[in-house]
Amino acid sequence: MTVSNTLKTPVLVLGATSLIGGYLLDRLRAAGVDPVAVSRRPPSGEACWLDADLSDPHLEDGLPPVATVFSLSPIWLLPAALPALKARGMTRLVAFSSTSRFTKQASDVPEERAVAASLADAEAAVERFCAAQDVAWTVLRPTLIYDEGRDGNVSRLASLIRRFGVLPLSGRGEGLRQPVHAQDLAIGAVAAATAPAAQNRAYDLVGGETLTYRQMATRVFEGLGRTPMVLSLPPALFGLMLKAASPFLPGATAAMGSRMGVDLTFDSGDATRGFGWAPRAFHPKF
DSSP states (O other): OOHHHHSOSSEEEETTTSTTHHHHHHHHHHTTOOOEEEESSOOSSSOEEEEOOTTOTTHHHHOOOOSEEEEOSOGGGSGGGHHHHHHTTOOEEEEEOOTHHHHTTTOSSHHHHHHHHHHHHHHHHHHHHHHHHTOEEEEEEESSEEOTTTOSSHHHHHHHHHHHSOEEEETTOOOEEOOEEHHHHHHHHHHHHTOGGGTTEEEEEOOSOOEEHHHHHHHHHHHTTOOOOEEEEOHHHHHHHHHHHGGGSTTOOHHHHHGGGSOOOOOOHHHHHHHOOOOOOSOOOO
16 A cells, blocks of 8 residues: 555645655655645745745635645644644644653753743644544654754754864763654654554654764764764863853753753654654764
8 A cells, every 4th residue: 555545635744844844745756645835935846835824814815725734843833723724624634843842841941941831832732623623633753853964953063073073072971862864754754644553642753773972973973984083071161162152053052061961762662563663773974
């Protein structure tokens, strides 16, 4: 049975220019599905594109008929758009959230706690709406997403390595990570959309390996073809260095350093059983 035979069409992809978006559009087209891409700027390649604002009160007027919706935009933007999507025919929804819902709940940074709360509130709103409107839903929560040269996590490390040749860490960098590739998430989203067992469920999605932060950094050096030069600094010194470098590292916070020693791990066993989740090992190539 092919994807095109099991995926309810028409298909709408919200946030089509996100890290996952291009891979998802390619995956759908390869399966014989012609999706409509919704974003504020056109996606690369050939795509049927719609410029739309999810907060627009007249969103319904500009939307085509739809059966399956993939939401790659920040999930806190989705609840406002749900009535319009339902009015245009939505019966199946796959929405991306983040494990930051859990890992940033107790952050020392107020902005990070606000993000965690926004994720949790949006997930709850999506679930309530879909239950009331008979829409089958799936929420996918990735861990640390990477896509060589495009993401703000692994690729940021690669940029620092290219610039300085050495990568400082706060402490020994023994906190565990499970980086997951954007392409694997696109594959998983389509699999979840077509798996009856994945309906009305939320899943944490991890990458194919669990590594320490230090090991992850070493793999980035290897992906750049460089000899690993990882420098362990006392946390206090690392914090001072990060503060001094903040003008060159947008979004960097002191909590980023403290989390290098904290395990941020989850279990995707239910996703493996539910829709065949099988991500790649972490070997980035730049």
